[in-house]
Amino acid sequence: MVEISEDPIHPERVIREVEREANGAVVTFVGTVRSPSQGKEVLYLEYEAFKEMGERKLRQIAQEISARWQLADVAICHRVGRLGVGETSLVIAVAAPHRQQAFEACQYAVDRLKQIVPIWKKEIYRE
Amino acid sequence: MVEISEDPIHPERVIREVEREANGAVVTFVGTVRSPSQGKEVLYLEYEAFKEMGERKLRQIAQEISARWQLADVAICHRVGRLGVGETSLVIAVAAPHRQQAFEACQYAVDRLKQIVPIWKKEIYRE
């Protein structure tokens, strides 16, 4: 399951997507809006996506992971629109039979997302 | 927050424990009861803990992480008692300003837990 949406993300729902009886380990990355950023107090943040292409690229990442780490299941949700400080922008959950694979694959997914998924962020600061 | 308890674990609650405005990245490990295991179908699983010592050791792990990866927050919940296939036995959430630290520290926490926390597992198979 991959999704780019304006709706709030619930990490537990994303984790549940990848849980299978054969998977002992689920590693999850949760990204939240941080403040301060670059020394300035963040008021809120605007994420914009090229949604059709973005979801296609997220599916590509999931396929790359399945090919490289056999038996890994992946779910990725990226939120777009206006997000306040502390809100969740991104959840990636990777499940695999063994934890080493799950950690590696989850880290790969975050790195890859930043490289190829057409999403843009604008930080709006106080003042 | 560290806890060894018979109550079901909600990953989202554990994640919320470590979320701070200054932390952009939360990495979570969720361990679930797997079947088959060692080629046999698992009916259920019994976890037993030396609770007082176990929670002390979990706090030690959290302190080791704070010392080694500055600014990392840790929450660990291990469930004990009878767990069915698919139920969550362990959730570790590590938050840090940067994701690299959070991934490393979370992996460290899982490894260390297996080394020093007095918890025992018994798998009950079909037949």
Next chain:
Amino acid sequence: MKIKARFFALYRELTGSSELELEVEEGITVAGLKEKVTRDFPQLQGHAHSLMMAVNSEYAAPDVKLSPGDEIAFLPPLSGGSRG
């Protein structure tokens, strides 16, 4: 032939458009379209080096030839994910 150009984030702000229908010559390449569009919108010129382009939702090399009805996206440097 007609194609559709889409602008995102900074490029949308700079051009004032998120979507444009453009009349271009047959056989134009991705690079050719980029040149034409940065001529039409000079405010894009300072950013042309960091521009990535996608044809029908897939990254496309500069020498790819466009077909009628193609949708070409102008993508500024990505910044998805979180700061973490």
Next chain:
Amino acid sequence: MKIKARFFALYRELTGSSELELEVEEGITVAGLKEKVTRDFPQLQGHAHSLMMAVNSEYAAPDVKLSPGDEIAFLPPLSGGSRG
């Protein structure tokens, strides 16, 4: 002097006890107690090599001397976490 011995998991099953109050000589060490207990419970003998011991909820070296009222735990090899 009196001390308290606690047995977990496999050791609880083998001894049939989770907790015992024991009368031991003053100045006995962790290793000395282990010897005494494996004498009293011969069924533990095959497992003595993998036994870890804790005094008052902290891992303890074999030469640590026990004090009255100490709680000594007999810990089989750990298997916490998940299979993952």
